[in-house]
Amino acid sequence: VTFGTMAARGVIRDVGRVMNMPYADVDVIAKQVPAGPGALHITLDDALRLSKPLREQYETDEQVKKLIDTAKALEGMPRHASTHAAGVVITKRPVYEYVPLAKNDDAVVCQYVMTTLEELGLLKMDFLGLRNLTVLDDAVKMVQERLPDFKLSDIPEDDPETFEMISAGKTSGVFQMESAGMTGVCVGLRPQNIEDITAIIALYRPGPMDSIPRFIACKHDSSKIKYLHPSLEPILSVTYGCIVYQEQVIQIFQQLAGYSLGQADMVRRAISKKKAAQIEKEREAFLHGDPERNIAGCVANGIPEETAQAIYQDIYDFANYAFNKAHAVSYAVVAYQTAWFKCHYTREYMAALLTSVLDNSDKVAGYISECRDCGIALLPPDINRSADRFTVEEGGIRFGLVAIKNIGRGFIQAVMREREQAPFTSLYDFCDRMAGSDINKRAVENLIRSGAFDALGARRSQLIQVYESVMDAVADSRRQNLEGQMDFFSLADGSSGGRKNVKEIPLPDIDEYTPEERMLMEKETTGLYLSGHPMDQYREAVRRLGAPTIGSILGDFAQEGGPTRFADDQRITICGIVTSSKTKTTRNNSLMAYVTVEDDTASIELLCFARVLESCGPYLKENQAVVVKGRLSVRDEKAPQILCDSAYLLSAAGAPAAEGQAAKAPDQVLYLKFPSLDHPSVRHMKLVFQMFPGNAAVKMVMADTRKVYGTHASLHEALLQEARETLGEANVVVK
Incomplete structure (x- = not known):
């Protein structure tokens, strides 16, 4: 068991919740507590000392004082019991x-x-279980279907193409190397062997990250490598003169000062746990020895005292950050093997990877995007070709049936056994032959809607209309057979009667669903868009807006060393499809909404308060493509959210004025008449102008004071339409 304690930020949030304070207010106070490496040990007293804004709030706001005083009383107490994972x-x-x-x-x-x-x-x-070992095992099995003698142990450890791929930053799906920061280190370091990968894994953590630039510089320019004493070279040469591993710390104590391995490890532990008295006692032993423990010391081994002092200080500075090399090497080997597979058996590896993350639709979407970038087609589910998991075919990677909702593994296995006799030829043939299994209408509907029957030649729209009738006819036929009832005419013509007398139900002659409707069906049944993505048609618009992908934002915050591109409270613009919207009432009886927006890499949650819902609510409906502006909000141990300032339809915001659809010449002026400067319509239209950056002049006239205010925008038809709806036709004039 482990006991979670009430740490400074968390205890503020917990107490704020009990005191019924608004979430946004408590969030601001909690974020005044310093974060970053070592922040787990910061107390509320430390925070009051270090953070001037927090101290000022504490001294001037009675409610904040009560909040923090209550939090102080609870700080450090056990909060909950949990299980030590491994x-x-x-x-x-x-x-x-x-x-x-x-x-x-x-x-x-x-x-x-x-x-x-x-x-x-x-x-x-x-005991640490690694999903990646299963991924490698699955990939090996897929390769063995083509090359029966293939073994994981046959992979060469020095493949130049693999290291070239890592050095180029193509690390999506590679164990330990997927984050934006880690990818950047790979590009900078350009690893040439597993030893280099080991060092990257050991260094890429809070603390030792600071020495990565020095490490990279020394790798690329050996003249920058410095050793305090020649005896350090055999120990530190693999890491270009930097102390990176715990084993190196132990070796220095052993080889320079004569410690036994056990004694050296105890000193390493003392340094990493900052036990000051023991550290100072060991400094003397390291320099001049300790006869009682049979330690000779550096000076007796011919190392000058001044040099030995400098070495001990170096150890003291780095031992706290040193990483266990045995652990790092184990990870590095797995990282290299996954990279090798991605490089040489890309389809097999990506299929295994997709199967392993089926329960995480964000990761599946990200890896599907990576497949697209690698030129690999993701083939939709097919009742005659799909296995339960993702599999490799000549044309690409075939979607597994297990990802379709309401389809059990037992039923999939039965389908795979049945089609070995002969492929399914129609929906009726499928329902007839599978009738003895645990088939049900929901499963058949989801198979149709996901596209699993597309290859049989019928349209999804036709099959959706008839599938219930087909299943009812099959059920009636089987019941007649069981009851021994024979059809009079079938007896007359000598046939055996029963199931085979039921004719295929004719398909109605109706149009197929639109591509957008088919994509939505796929999303509902598998959690993913398979035949395309609704954002595909907006790629150029997104590129012009310069909006980052949602996946890049989440990946940046997920990396171990902390974000490098984005930051809490940073203003940001994203584009995506609204996939869900849930409203709730806040404590002060105003409306707010949790809105999920996704692109083809990932999804993110927006927090939309009443002000935004009043002006932008119509644009935050499901399945609409939107541009969202707001501020990143990162709570402890939660995925980043966006505090939404404004939202607008992407089709409008992305369309350039030059396309001419009622776009106005740049020398024209837009005149808008507002009731007054403090009227809500002023704020709303200012948000709209942000969505249509351009050079055309806009004059805003206030009816009450006759004052005129100016700005600039692109006079796109969508902007004009929005102005007319907000202010009325008579108050919108272009001259």
């Missing part, structure tokens, strides 16, 4: 004979935390 205690006799046990949900856990268990002398092992 920790397993191994004992000779049943565990309950040593320590008390408890249940967390269905898991049996020790009631003591990790450190107590270690002090009691029990063996605690961390």
Whole structure:
């Protein structure tokens, strides 16, 4: 078990919730607590000392003072118990004979935390399951279908093409290297071997990240590599003179000062845990030795005292950040293997990767986008060709049936067995032959809507109209057979009667659904757009707006070292399709909405308060393409959200004025008449102008004061239409 404690930011949020303070107010206060590396150890007293805005609020606002005083009383107390994800205690006799046990949900856990268990002398092992090992295993099996003798162990460790791919930043889907920051390090370092990848994995964490520029500079220019003493070169040469690994710290103590490996490791632990008294005691032993522990010391080994002091200081500065090399190498090998597969067996690897993330539609969408970039077609589900998982075909990667909602694995296995006898030829043939299995109308409808029957020649619109009749006819036919009823005419012509007398129900002659309707059906049944993406038609408009992809924003915040491109509270513009919108009433009885917007890389949640809903609510309807402007909001351990300032239809915002659809010449002036400067229509139209940047003059006349205010915009027809709807036809004039 582990105990989550009330840390500074979290305790402010918890107390604010209990005090019924508005979320937005508490969020502002919580974010005044410094974040970043080491922030877990910052107390509320530290925060008041370090943050002037927080201190001023505390001293001037009675409610904030009460909030923080209450939070101080609770700070550091256990908040909840959770399960240590990978920790397993191994004992000779049943565990309950040593320590008390408890249940967390269905898991049996020790009631003591990790450190107590270690002090009691029990063996605690961390077992880490890696999804990527399953991905590699699945990829190997797919390759073996073509090359039966292929083995993972046959992969060369020094493949130039793989390292070239990593160095070019093509790391999407590569273990440990997907984040924007890590990709940037790969491009800068240009790794040439697994040793380089190991170092990247060890360095790319808060703290040691600061030494990455020096590491890269030394790799590319050996003249910049410096050793405090020649005896350090054999130990540090693999990392270009930088201390990166815990094993290097141990080697320095062992080889320069004569420590045993066990003694050296105890010092490393003391330094990493900042045990000051022990660190100072060891400095003397490192320099001049300790006869009681049979340690010779650096000076006795011919290293000048001044140099030894500098080396010890170097160790002190870096040991806290040093990473376990055995762990980093294990990860580096898996990272290299995934990169090798992506480079040489791209389809097999991406199919295995897609199968592994089926429960995460954002990741599936991102990897589908990567397939597109690699020139690999993603083929829609096909009742005669799809397996349960993603599979490789000549034309690309075939979508697996298990991703379609309401389709169980047992039913899919039955479909795969049945079609081995002969391919399905029609919807009726499928329903007739599968009637003995756990087939149901919802499953058949979803197969049709996802496109699984498209290859059989009928339109989805036709099949949706007749599938219930087909299934009812099959059921009636089987029931007659079971009851032994024979058709009079079938007896007369000598046939055996029964199921085969039911004729295929004719398909109605109706138009197919539009491409947009088909995409929406696919989204509803699989969580993904398969035959395209609604954003495809807006790619040029998005490019002109310079909006980042949603995936790039989420990926930047997800990386271990923290974001490098984006920041909390940063103003941002994104484009996407509205996929859901849920409204709720806030504590002060105003309306707000949680709106999800997605592009072809990922989705993000917008927080839209009453002011925005009044002016932009009509544009935040499901399935509409929108441009959203707002500020990034990043709460502890939550995916980034956007506090929405404005939203507008993408088709309008993306269309250039030069297309001429009632676009006006640049020397024309738009005159708008408003009731007054503080009227809501002024704010609304200012937001609209932001969506239509351009050079045409706009004059805003106030009816009450006769004052005129100026701005500029593109006089697009959509802008004019919006102005007419907001102000009335008579108050919108172009001259």
